[in-house]
Structures are given as C-alpha cells and as structure tokens.
Amino acid sequence: AQKVTQAQTEISVVEKEDVTLDCVYETRDTTYYLFWYKQPPSGELVFLIRRNSFDEQNEISGRYSWNFQKSTSSFNFTITASQVVDSAVYFCALSEASYSGGYQKVTFGTGTKLQVIP
C-alpha cells in the first residue's frame, strides 16, 4: 500500500527566511508520480508541481524548488525568501501508475501548515 508522510505538522518562519517542507513516501510501484499542492485559507487545492519517478532532476520555479531523491524516497519542497502569501497548508501526494478503469489512485500526506510571519 502506498503511503505519504509529512512529519512537520506546522512550521512558522519570519518573512524572507527560507523554509523546507519534507515529504517521504512509500510505494511498491516502480512507476509513480509525486505532486505538491497548496491549500490557502480559502480552501482550494492548487497544484504546484508534478514529478515522475523516472526523472530525478530537481526543479526550480521562481522562489520554489523541489528536491526528489529516490534513494531516500523523499520529495522535499523549499520556498526561498518566504512571503506572507506563502502561508497555507501544503500537501504532498503520490499517484501510482497502476490503476483500473481510469481511476487515478492518489494518496495525500496529512499536510504541513506553513505560517509566514511579517
């Protein structure tokens, strides 16, 4: 069975500090996909990034960067120079390639609540 662990329940940082959100996953599949979603107080889950299991290249998008390490089953997310607008709950999610009938089986972590203090 697949599992996603976000050990950090809540993190508080002062604006402009860098912050890393940890994500560790378990799966038996060799092909899978990892995602990060942001959930601001308004409630909508916003897609941030997807990573394929066969592509371990790290990625940077503006102030966001992601470090995917298959050897440690981790997919960590770093925000550089955090801003108040980054305050939200961040979910890491895992989707296995094995499916039936078009069903995309997704497992979410329990989320990390990030508070950026001005």
Added chain:
Amino acid sequence: DAMVIQNPRYQVTQFGKPVTLSCSQTLNHNVMYWYQQKSSQAPKLLFHYYDKDFNNEADTPDNFQSRRPNTSFCFLDIRSPGLGDAAMYLCATSTYRASNQPQHFGDGTRLSIL
C-alpha cells in the same frame, strides 16, 4: 478559464436534514471525484465517477450518495447528516487514465451541521 466550480461555498444544515452539494466543470474531464476533508486532515476520497460509471470507496458511509447527470455536473447527497459529517467537501476532476496528471480542484463547500 476552464475550471471546477462548487456551490455553495458554505452550507449550513440541521442534524438529519438532507443536503446536496454541487460541482460543475468546464474542463470536459471524464473523471470527477468527491473528497471529504476534516480540519487539519488530508482529503479523503469518498467516491469518483468515470463518465457515468460510479466507484465507491469501501469505507464511504451509505449516508453519502452521488449523482452525475452529465459530464459537466456532479452532486453529493448526504441523506441524514450527522455532526461528524461537518467538513470541507472538495470536488476534483482529471482526465481518463492519466495518473500522471494533477487533479483540478474546486474551492470546496464547507458544511456545518446544527
């Protein structure tokens, strides 16, 4: 812009009084999902539709039903809401057989039970 729209944003109902939440999408996606999210928890999948094919999760209570009259709309019916059903309900969509694609979520409906 193509999107997923949930109505209403906030719903208050009485204990035991049936309630319906709605979701519409302009993405023309084959699959629509309903999730329940309680405070400080991960979204929990209740069921999903692939076109008109309904798929219930094994642990979804019978109190929860769903309808999908066409590609664009999907409804969540709670027949007799209990206090434990107070939560955020999220609708999402995805394309068929696309486990590598992100799900597109609506803003959610926050349900309160009096």
